[in-house]
Amino acid sequence: MVCYLLVNCIICHMGIIEGVDKEQTCPNGHQVHHDCLKDWLIHSQNCPLCNETYSSSILVQFKNYIQQKEDEKLFALQNAMRLEELEKLKKLAEKMAFLKFEESINVLIKEKEYEYALSRLDFHDNENQSPERSLKILFLKGKINYMRGRFDLAINQLFKLVKEKYDYPEGFLYLGKAYEALGLKDKAKWAYERVK
Ligand SMILES: [Zn+2]
Ligand SMILES: [Zn+2]
Incomplete structure (x- = not known):
């Protein structure tokens, strides 16, 4: 056996x-x-x-394999860090670009180039925009429409804005102004009360 x-x-x-x-x-x-x-x-x-x-006689047999695994791990880590860094830089660049864009719109508003400002805003308003920037664009459109006397349009846009984001004092301010311009005193009062 x-x-x-x-x-x-x-x-x-x-x-x-x-x-x-x-x-x-x-x-x-x-x-x-x-x-x-x-x-x-x-x-x-x-x-x-x-x-x-x-024992070292065992460990030495695996030296190359372990080194290779460690290299792979390091490489993966470096890659992940690089990607994260790139993502950060990209976000920063987008933010800077938008600030510059906003500045240029404010210049156009100051120069009363309302139509041109609106067309530039339309051009920038796309689905890739962050929610925050989309709201900013909506605000600028509402403000410009108020300034060029299109109060109905302004109310439409600014109301949509404050419905999305209640904490938007500037939005309520221009909404109030637009209501006031149309003689809608109660509604203007309601909007102004939310400016603070
Ligand atoms: Zn053992
Ligand atoms: Zn086993």
């Missing part, structure tokens, strides 16, 4: 078949599959069971 002593790998708990599976052993005789140890060593150089450090 042949009796096999079945040894289980302490990492994957599957049997180690002598002569078939490549195995490694810690100083206290705990056996593991060679391939199981390969990935374990990325996290620790000690036996998962007794915590004894594997």
